[in-house]
Amino acid sequence: MEGTAAVVGSGPNGLAAAVVLARAGLKVTVWEAANTLGGATRSARLLAPDAVTDLGSGVHPFGAASPVFNRLGLHRHGLEWVHPQIPMAHPLEGRPAALLERSLAATRAGLGRDGQAWAALHAGVVRNWDKVVPGVLGPLLRIPAHPLAMAGFGARGAWPAAALASAAFRDESARALFAGAAAHAVLPLSRPLTAAVGILFGAAGHATGWPVAHSGSQAIADALVADLTEHGGTVRTGVEVRDLAQVRPADLVLLDLTPRQVLAIAGDELPDRYARALARWRYGTATYKVDYLLDGPVPWNDPRVQGAGTVHVGGTLRQVAQAEADVHAGRHPDRPFVLVAQQSAVDSTRVREG
Structure with a gap:
């Protein structure tokens, strides 16, 4: 498969999609507004310099069970599940x-x-x-x-x-x-x-x-990024995509975003019925x-x-x-x-x- 692909958003779903596309032969670029990759799988040393804290998800029953993650063999890039x-x-x-x-x-x-x-x-x-x-x-x-x-x-x-x-x-x-x-x-x-x-x-x-994930959920994102770059993909951090024109002329665009973000970025190019459905989307309850x-x-x-x-x-x-x-x-x-x-x-x- 030939062509180019742009993935907007570097959560685990976006990164997994990017890896699959890169392995299929596409030239893939991942765009991320934050300065670090991973979305809700990021980790940092927030509370002490010698202790890792997960910024989002911390326990991953369906990460370990994921057919995609298992097929990719992310252990080769340092991902270790500890039970x-x-x-x-x-x-x-x-x-x-x-x-x-x-x-x-x-x-x-x-x-x-x-x-x-x-x-x-x-x-x-x-x-x-x-x-x-x-x-x-x-x-x-x-x-x-x-x-x-x-x-x-x-x-x-x-x-x-x-x-x-x-x-x-x-x-x-x-x-x-x-x-x-x-x-x-x-x-x-x-x-x-x-x-x-x-x-x-x-x-x-x-x-x-x-x-x-041993050493923090960030290890999931790091393993996916390592596999992506191994297959020729690139990442752009600190860049907020506000319009699809920013990632064109990619042949394929994937948005790993929330419904309102998708509507803001691509609303003019979406079918009216789908755009209305995104506008009506009811978000889930907040979590502290x-x-x-x-x-x-x-x-x-x-x-x-x-x-x-x-x-x-x-x-x-x-x-x-x-x-x-x-x-x-x-x-x-x-x-x-x-x-x-x-x-x-x-x-x-x-x-x-x-």
Whole structure:
């Protein structure tokens, strides 16, 4: 394949697309308004000169599972996934924390009388992980390559997460554990299809884990950029693209941007119907992020939680569902759902020396 391509935006999706195009033979240029590449996968030494902080995403279950990332072999450029002892923990008041462990059997044992139901809900997806993941991470408007595997997942995933958790599990531990996974949908758990998010995130923990990138999420972007330059691509940082004319005469233009940014840059060249759809786009709810530099491990009531890479602090199924409903309605919840990333549990570059 010959020709030129311009990719505007250097988040992991834009960089991955740029690498695929460069490997196919196109001359690719990535344009980025910021001075550093990576978008939400950037890292910096914000809190101390000897401790790395992720500026955006910190835990990457679907980075490790990504068919594209795995096909590119980014480990050749230094990307190393490191796995915590426990992918995810969900502390509960007055009882042991619920744990999502790498082993489906261990998770089943830890959930007591709900263990069999947890295994039944996730085992099929875990078993068919290599078939399911391309279907859910790929384009939506296509015929699934493995329709039977997708159909089995879809029947359960169509449920609202709160309803499925209440129907499938009898104890609060399993219900809360599932609610925390489903809350990654950033939608009210009463919505149809939110169960699919819970099943996928739970199955990811069993199939490929919830790892962090060693030395920071920036390593993901750095590996992609290294592969891009290896195949003749170039990057332009500190340049804000305000109009498509800036990146012409590229034969192909990809925009790794938000809907409003796309409309501002390319609105005059878009079909009217599509431009109106972008203008009507409703953005998701905001997320507050706080970074801490601690002098020791968090003193969780259940000490096993210290070994978890991700901790969901949200309470019971009912409390998680209420928090997500409040946020979606524009209210500040009294007890918000909090996601705690403990990269330092497995990556020594995240803590100060000594």
